[in-house]
Amino acid sequence: MTTAPAHYTQLTTLLREAATLESVAQLLGWDQETYMPPAGAATRAEQSAALASLVHQRRTDPRIGDLIAACESDRSIVADADSPRARNVREARRAFDKATKLPSGLVAELARVGSQSQQVWKEAREKNDFAMFAPWLERMFSLSRRKAECYGVPQGGELYDALIDDYEPGARSADIERVFTPLADRLSTLVQELQDSGRAPSDAPTRVKIDAARQHEFGMFVIKALGFDTNAGRLDVTTHPFCSGIAPGDTRLTTRYREERFTDALYGTMHECGHGLYEQGLPKGEHFGEPLGDSISLGIHESQSRMWENFVGRSRPFWAWALPHAKRILGPALDQYSADDLYRAVNRSERSFIRVEADESTYNLHVMLRFGIERSLLRGDLAPRDVPGAWNERFERLLGVKVPDDRRGCLQDVHWSFGLIGYFPTYTLGNLHAAQMWEKIKTDLPSLETDMTRGEFAPLLCWLRTNVHAHGKRWRADELCTRITGKPLSADPLMRHLESKLRPIYGV
């Protein structure tokens, strides 16, 4: 590549400076969940607010706008619209415009009301009292509508798309709906069939009591085998597992241990490890703070976590490799079980009420329900007070069981309470991308299953590095999908994956 023009270099320098401060804000968040003493909370809020305001200042610095404009009118940069530099400038423009479009009063109000609303939600969930939360839901949707209006309706889209765009750049809900609708029907049918078979595998192999220290040792063993670089990352314990790609060379995962079911922590850890492998694979050394050093979208991020969790971790080859190590590290509780026992146990399909506990076959039904409801809410087709009724009716239609109460229904997720609207669909987009990518990976790596049986995950990681991680935000999610698989995103690969795995297990 030719030497970059001065305005391009200056732009990337300013972006890196903003990212450096943002990485400090991320560390504050990580510390708050891991090691901060409880009494530090009040000052932590001040510290975080101070950093957030500094980061916003840097991201909306008019010099960035001027430099982007200079780059946009520089033929040497934008002549080839698909070149890394042109894409870098295009995505920097998108981020700058979004950051400058929101009046700071609205940003502050969203943060303030969101924080109060989250407190109310917490109490309302505990008390199973939706009426208590309803006015706050209304306020958060009304503020979010104002936010969407500030962004403006994206070309060829609807107002809701302006919100999705924060998490899934360029996505349109009409496109999502086209994939989700057939998926919902086919999944409902499959889940019903599995239930009707009466041949659910036993989950006894996962219900063995193992202490947290051994689980941690096994988790560390697995993520190292998958390729997570512990010289550039770590694994800690928090109430809610997450992955924080804080900075170049510093990617932190968290998990939680339940003694009575070791697979919860194992899959939680593998899930976060998938996010972590993406973070470690991004070219942050060279492009920290630039779009080229950043992930594509939440959907693509989730495709990585779900791939390692489900396509690797819930496979037969994985257990063929992992079980002897599990027996060695976790102790004698697993002695009586075979790899096949484990494989079957971790693929049990169950119609449960809580999304975060849902298995692979039902999970997306939970997500699609939320997508439909939040879209109707934003359009005004559904009133906040009518959410419980709509939720319960749609839940029964999709999953065939009656929701017993709002705590296990529309009050279960934190997202809406602080304005994360347009976020849910990215969970299912992630599963779809993972499935579609996985079919291509199996073609490209004929020995994939044999490799995994031997605990060799490097070929898979190398494929992901080359085809996904190394490009940063150069391609949008739909472009990446077409470039890799030759086709737009579809429900077929995920259905093929689930049917070919679950039908034999259930003998249907």
Next chain:
Amino acid sequence: MTTAPAHYTQLTTLLREAATLESVAQLLGWDQETYMPPAGAATRAEQSAALASLVHQRRTDPRIGDLIAACESDRSIVADADSPRARNVREARRAFDKATKLPSGLVAELARVGSQSQQVWKEAREKNDFAMFAPWLERMFSLSRRKAECYGVPQGGELYDALIDDYEPGARSADIERVFTPLADRLSTLVQELQDSGRAPSDAPTRVKIDAARQHEFGMFVIKALGFDTNAGRLDVTTHPFCSGIAPGDTRLTTRYREERFTDALYGTMHECGHGLYEQGLPKGEHFGEPLGDSISLGIHESQSRMWENFVGRSRPFWAWALPHAKRILGPALDQYSADDLYRAVNRSERSFIRVEADESTYNLHVMLRFGIERSLLRGDLAPRDVPGAWNERFERLLGVKVPDDRRGCLQDVHWSFGLIGYFPTYTLGNLHAAQMWEKIKTDLPSLETDMTRGEFAPLLCWLRTNVHAHGKRWRADELCTRITGKPLSADPLMRHLESKLRPIYGV
């Protein structure tokens, strides 16, 4: 107190904002030593530099200067020069003037050269090669001389005092010398006498092998008993123990565990706990960022750490209380020993070469040696290349043994390599303040020893809270000493403490 005028409130608000950012910088430092993955080091340097520059910007904000000036000419604030507000303004002025006096070029050069110099020092110490380090020592002293010149010679002092002032506001080396000189003579004589007695107590009770987990449990048990609030603080493991009073409600201690000598970690932990109790006792809730919420000086800080480490931890009442708990938590290795065995073992006087390993009777001799040398270096009376000769000659005079090599001599401490000049004397000032305060505490709390024998440390902590911690930086160190003890700082209390403890142990 009357409502504060607007300029006073605005001043404290700006100071708090600067302190909030500085607390983030402190967290970065803590994380770097505790949990940061090694590969995160490069970005951590960028993050820290970014924060340091933001903090400096805030601290030198001309608005702060204007507001201080407005307060200084407001009779309602300064009429009573000793009132908390007047003192707050006086100390804010001192800090602002110091921050604005240094040209940013010099600050950057001190940081840059200091960082290189520290690397060279590390290698030179390993290789026992003083010649390698000599030119860097010369550069650091020359840069420090420029720094002192920017500050200016304090009234009634010498150039060196401008540097001490960073750590011990208002201290003058002539005053320090007046206390140190008789102390050096008397300590040398005492140490000689103890050695000559040939009746050193056995240190066998401290040389029992105990694993880190048990040591940690015991350390946590002790610091909680001393009064450290673990809801507002924590204890972790690092290579070099430290205490970081990060923010209100967030004070973090670190220690290190050597299996073969559990008392090293115990006293390291009690030492840092002493610093931590001071940090937790400062009125940061109300005065975070203001001088009134800050510690007085390094000397007073050290008086707190040394008091809990030595005056409490190396006392007979402490072991009378602690030993049964130690036996319970640390296991059977201690079964054969009595409280008196422990008391005698931890009070062994030894002429060793390394300051940080020195016992209570020899420690200050190590410090005073450094005070003399760095003062001569800054005056130009001693050339950097002549340091080893001067060091070894003075060491033998003070401690009666020959220094075998520079690694165990003038190359042992990191301080000079990155420009901490004027820092060493605060260690001994701390011991002197602790001893002088302790005599007053014993008068004020007649049941002190009985309390400690029962593990009741609350009366002592309460006394320190009331007389020291609660005042923040309202009083200078010498004022505090006179206010509390009625006398200026002297060598007598420390000598009385050491002689009355060590003579009986050695039977001299």
